[in-house]
Amino acid sequence: MEGWIGLLAVVAILFVIFRIYESVRNWWLNREERKAEKAELEQIRQKELVKALPSHMVRSLERFEAEVRSGKDHFLGQNDFSPLACFGYKVGKTNGLPEKQRREVIYYTWYAELPDVLPQGYVRKWGGPGSYKRYLMIMRHLEMLANQRRSRRNYHVAVAHWDADRKWFQETYGELANKYFQHGWKS
Structure with a gap:
């Protein structure tokens, strides 16, 4: 035994x-x-x-920087001061960009260096170029914009644009962003 x-x-x-x-x-x-x-x-x-920024984004960035440096109290809050806004991202039926340009701005904002005119603490919150954190901040920002205006009158087109752009960004680049995270490009 x-x-x-x-x-x-x-x-x-x-x-x-x-x-x-x-x-x-x-x-x-x-x-x-x-x-x-x-x-x-x-x-x-x-x-x-x-990659170089498309010319429409360069023009938007130049206008944005000029307005900030002029000292005009143009910006109402950080929504107007966002990296997406500084590169010209706009939605809605009145002044909104065509879908292709909106999505181009979103994509390039993910990889772009953010301008020096933005407060550095705010820039750090958005993470570095091509990082998972930047991807996540863009996703959250689009969601926040849509949610803030979802119940307001006359914002249905803008909300539809934010929701559609967020969904497109997630479906098109979510997997790549997760791989960046897994391989160390977190922030």
């Missing part, structure tokens, strides 16, 4: 050692895959970080 117990103990120990070996082996193989994925993501991210 003691021989069987000893044999079972040896088999159990070998089984545990084999499971540990498998875990370490899988971890090592996954590590190599993660390194390759990170290198690929780095290429994508670097390519986007160096």
Whole structure:
């Protein structure tokens, strides 16, 4: 009987050692895959970080910076002072941009350096260019804008634009943003 117990103990120990070996082996193989994925993501991210802003965004940024530097008390709050606003993002039926341009502004804002005229504490809250934090702040900002005006009269077109743009950004770039997060580009 003691021989069987000893044999079972040896088999159990070998089984545990084999499971540990498998875990370490899988971890090592996954590590190599993660390194390759990170290198690929780095290429994508670097390519986007160096892209020049479209001309309509450059003009909007120049106007924004000029207004801020002029000292005019033009801005009502941080919604008007947001990175999206400084690059010209506008919705609604009166002064709103076409869908393609709105979404271009959202995308480029994710990767752009934010202007020096924005308060630095506020800029830090938005995270660095091409980061998960910047992605998340854009998502939250669009949601906040829609929610603040959802029950107001005459804002149905603007709210529909914010909701549609947020959904588009999440569906188109949410997975990439999560990969950035997983590989260290959190803020």
